[in-house]
Amino acid sequence: GENVEQHPSTLSVQEGDSAVIKCTYSDSASNYFPWYKQELGKGPQLIIDIRSNVGEKKDQRIAVTLNKTAKHFSLHITETQPEDSAVYFCAAHRANSGYALNFGKGTSLLVTP
Amino acid sequence: ETGVTQTPRHLVMGMTNKKSLKCEQHLGHNAMYWYKQSAKKPLELMFVYSLEERVENNSVPSRFSPECPNSSHLFLHLHTLQPEDSALYLCASSHGTGEEKLFFGSGTQLSVL
Numbered sequence: 001g002e003n004v005e006q007h008p009s010t011l012s013v014q015e016g017d018s019a020v021i022k023c024t025y026s027d028s029a030s031n032y033f034p035w036y037k038q039e040l041g042k043g044p045q046l047i048i049d050i051r052s053n054v055g056e057k058k059d060q061r062i063a064v065t066l067n068k069t070a071k072h073f074s075l076h077i078t079e080t081q082p083e084d085s086a087v088y089f090c091a092a093h094r095a096n097s098g099y100a101l102n103f104g105k106g107t108s109l110l111v112t113p
Numbered sequence: 114e115t116g117v118t119q120t121p122r123h124l125v126m127g128m129t130n131k132k133s134l135k136c137e138q139h140l141g142h143n144a145m146y147w148y149k150q151s152a153k154k155p156l157e158l159m160f161v162y163s164l165e166e167r168v169e170n171n172s173v174p175s176r177f178s179p180e181c182p183n184s185s186h187l188f189l190h191l192h193t194l195q196p197e198d199s200a201l202y203l204c205a206s207s208h209g210t211g212e213e214k215l216f217f218g219s220g221t222q223l224s225v226l
Binding site: 049101 | 115117119144146153154155156158161168169171203205213214215216217218219220
């Protein structure tokens with residue numbers, strides 16, 4: 001089955017700096033890659049996603065890049081703010097493979113003022 | 114708010130107890146999910162219901178019993194649990210059966226003593 005590896009497991013940056021979280025996947029047929037943010041005491045919330053026919057997608061301060069050849073995708077957060085502190089999860093999904101999103105183990109991001 | 118409400122937020126139970134977790138979604142979605150979130154592990158899909166019919170059961174022990182009386186409500190009945198079942202149990206919904214975008218509730222933090 002699909003295996004999603006996520007790095008780093010923890011990341012600390014200063015406010016205003018950029019943060020990058022990387023994920024690799026094993027199933028070359030995966031075609032949908034969402035990123036979820038989980039704040040303390042809350043469930044994960046979708047913040048951005050990308051499909052395999054696109055190499056990059058941006059939404060204000062967050063962007064996701066996809067390299068299908070290398071089977072990896074990354075989340076980029078620019079001009080980080082303390083409210084960006086949370087756990088971020090990547091996931092991968094292959095169409096017609098059932099309902100399961102295959103999640104990474106998560107990255108705990110801390111943005112210090 | 115995500116439109117997915119879970120109760121209770123916290124639950125402590127003994128191994129011989131019977132309890133139920135409740136989930137309600139106000140988004141008009143047709144699919145509902147139970148996920149288990151343990152520390153240092155990826156989110157694990159437990160059950161999927163589509164239009165009130167169970168469509169996926171990921172080898173979950175029979176001490177977990179789901180129920181979906183209608184497309185807005187989902188329950189997880191628990192009995193004779195083990196301490197290793199302690200985790201955050203997340204409910205999620207999606208628009209359709211092939212829709213990958215999940216909307217999560219805040220979860221029930223379960224402790225089994």
